[in-house]
Amino acid sequence: MPGEGLDAALKAAVEFKAQGIGSLLTRLGENVKNLSEAGDVVEHYESLFARVAQDGLDAEISVKPTQLGLDIDPAAAYSNLERLARAAAKTKSFLWIDMEGSAYTEPTLDLYRRLRADHPRTGIALQSYLHRTVDDVVKLLPLKPAIRLVKGAYAEPPAIAFAAKKDVDANYLALCTLMLPHVKQGKLRLVLATHDVELIARIERIARALGLERARMEVAMLYGIRADQQARLAREGFVVKDLISYGDAWYAWYLRRLAERPANVLFVARQLF
Ligand SMILES: Cc1cc2nc3c(=O)[nH]c(=O)nc-3n(C[C@H](O)[C@H](O)[C@H](O)COP(=O)(O)OP(=O)(O)OC[C@H]3O[C@@H](n4cnc5c(N)ncnc54)[C@H](O)[C@@H]3O)c2cc1C
Numbered sequence: 001m002p003g004e005g006l007d008a009a010l011k012a013a014v015e016f017k018a019q020g021i022g023s024l025l026t027r028l029g030e031n032v033k034n035l036s037e038a039g040d041v042v043e044h045y046e047s048l049f050a051r052v053a054q055d056g057l058d059a060e061i062s063v064k065p066t067q068l069g070l071d072i073d074p075a076a077a078y079s080n081l082e083r084l085a086r087a088a089a090k091t092k093s094f095l096w097i098d099m100e101g102s103a104y105t106e107p108t109l110d111l112y113r114r115l116r117a118d119h120p121r122t123g124i125a126l127q128s129y130l131h132r133t134v135d136d137v138v139k140l141l142p143l144k145p146a147i148r149l150v151k152g153a154y155a156e157p158p159a160i161a162f163a164a165k166k167d168v169d170a171n172y173l174a175l176c177t178l179m180l181p182h183v184k185q186g187k188l189r190l191v192l193a194t195h196d197v198e199l200i201a202r203i204e205r206i207a208r209a210l211g212l213e214r215a216r217m218e219v220a221m222l223y224g225i226r227a228d229q230q231a232r233l234a235r236e237g238f239v240v241k242d243l244i245s246y247g248d249a250w251y252a253w254y255l256r257r258l259a260e261r262p263a264n265v266l267f268v269a270r271q272l273f
Contacts, residue, residue: 001245002223006048009246012223013057016242020234022058024096024220028247031066035076038069042080046087053091061088062096062125062243065108078111085119092121094146099125101154102161109136116143123189127152128172129161137175141182146189148220149175151196153256169199176203184212191241193220197229214238222257 002012006027013023025048032038045061052059061084068080081097088095097112099105112124123146126133130152140147151168152161162168172194180203182188192200200219207217214237221230223244234240245253258264 004246004248006246009244010051010055010057012242012244013052013059014055017058019231020240021230022060022239022241024060024062024241024243025052026062026064026098026243026245027067028245028253029067030064030100030252031071032069033072035069035072038067038072038076038080041067042083045084049084049087049091049093052093060094060096060241062098064098064100065104065111066100070104070107070111074107074111078114081111081115082119085115085122088121089119095119095122096146096148097122097124099127099150099152102130102156105130105132105136109140112145113140113143116145120144122146123148123191125150125193126175127161128175129156129168131160131162133171133175134178137178141179141188144187146191147179148191148193149179150193153260155259169196172196172199173202177206180207180210180212183207183216184210189218191218191220193243195221195226195229197226197233200233 002008009025013025016023027041027044029041032041041063045063048061063084065077068077070077084095097108099108108124112122115122125148126136128149128151137147149172151172162171176190176192179188179190183190192203194200204214204217218239218241219233220241220243223242230240230242
């Protein structure tokens with residue numbers, strides 16, 4: 001994280017823009033406890049869309065459905081999302097819906113299917129560790145969706161998710177093989193949200209065989225992770241976005257990052273001592 005406050009995130013977005021890298025902004029927080037908290041989140045993002053447009057930043061916004069009240073009232077969460085989709089349209093930006101743990105997969109897809117019908121500047125994250133994702137992709141494709149493909153960051157049981165990293169990676173590749181022809185036809189916006197540069201290179205080879213140029217391949221990574229690779233991919237002509245998180249509700253987010261890469265625990269310990 002560049003810092004807890006929005007100003008630090010916006011400053012980072014300005015610096016990325018100078019390097020030809022776009023930003024995805026997200027205020028940390030999930031599972032709000034009441035709808036007035038969700039309302040505050042909506043107001044925050046509405047004014048952020050306006051600020052991004054006013055400052056001429058190359059930035060999109062990503063939100064968690066449980067940050068908008070999905071746990072409390074799905075209808076209210078939907079109308080919150082719609083407000084943000086309208087703000088994205090008004091400022092010619094883009095609204096992404098994060099994918100959370102598997103308890104929320106179906107309700108999140110429901111929200112997106114409804115939203116996409118009226119709001120083209122919206123997209124959803126899907127996770128390659130879930131067995132169901134291939135069916136979800138096939139069902140979404142007729143909607144001309146935007147899909148941000150991630151491997152998945154939550155602890156899920158083997159009954160519903162691949163446990164071995166090699167299977168998650170193989171499914172990621174298979175899902176991209178399925179989706180790339182739709183990108184080529186202009187019917188899908190696909191963002192490869194991964195730091196796995198070897199996997200990105202394999203996907204690029206498939207894209208090249210389809211005649212899909214690099215300028216139509218999008219990659220997104222998290223702030224501070226593989227920054228050198230983000231810069232390299234941007235130099236080589238990929239569309240690159242950096243997901244910048246900010247805010248004080250960083251604890252759950254931080255634990256997921258540690259779980260992804262236990263070596264980071266050692267890294268933190270070294271900084272402490
Ligand atoms: C833009 C973006 C949006 C995301 N949105 C979601 C979402 O909505 N829902 C969701 O479930 N998950 C989301 N994630 C997280 C994702 O699911 C993975 O947990 C995370 O990206 C790590 O997997 P990987 O694809 O980078 O591959 P991995 O195979 O885990 O990592 C590949 C390489 O990247 C480096 N790396 C990866 N993670 C770290 C780290 N934390 N610290 C240091 N190095 C690291 C390592 O060198 C590793 O070898 C998002 C990730 C990104 C980049």
